[in-house]
Amino acid sequence: MDDGPVTPALVIWTAQRVITQHYGSPSRCLQCQDDGCEMLTWARDTLKAHRR
Numbered sequence: 001m002d003d004g005p006v007t008p009a010l011v012i013w014t015a016q017r018v019i020t021q022h023y024g025s026p027s028r029c030l031q032c033q034d035d036g037c038e039m040l041t042w043a044r045d046t047l048k049a050h051r052r
Contacts, residue, residue: 012050018043 021029022040031039 008050011046015043015046019047 018029018039022032022037029037029039031037
């Protein structure tokens with residue numbers, strides 16, 4: 001499956017969706033562990049990097 005290149009806009013959109021999922025109900029994803037979530041950490045770091 002080839003949906004085209006991964007663009008910065010696509011990465012930002014994906015990070016925003018991950019964050020939105022963690023603030024809705026049930027505020028967890030399938031990657032969440034008791035000590036945190038690697039996906040949420042990635043999303044926050046990605047958005048911080050793109051703000052600079």
